[in-house]
Amino acid sequence: MSMHATNLGWKKGDYNESNTLLLDDSPYKALLDPLRTRIFPYSCSFKAKNADNSLGPGGDLRVYLEPGLLTSENVQKYMEQHPFGQKAITVKKLVMGILFKGN
8 A cells, every 4th residue: 555545544454356346337447357346337427317326325336335245244245146237348258249340
């Protein structure tokens, strides 16, 4: 952890795929990350008629993260039992998409 990040409230400890989560709206960014360690909520737009409330009280992402995932002992096991958001892109799907593009 960098010296500049010490005020973020992170505790020192061991972090791995059982207790760490990537949150991004672009599944391709986590192509090589371990399975069930990433969540891909759908993107929102400032032009949308309905305001994005995913992290607000009662929002879908907030409800998923707390208390569910937050209190889970194993991120991967929880995510396997409770999928959320967009599906992850696998290397196989990516290769097949490239090979058959335009056919």
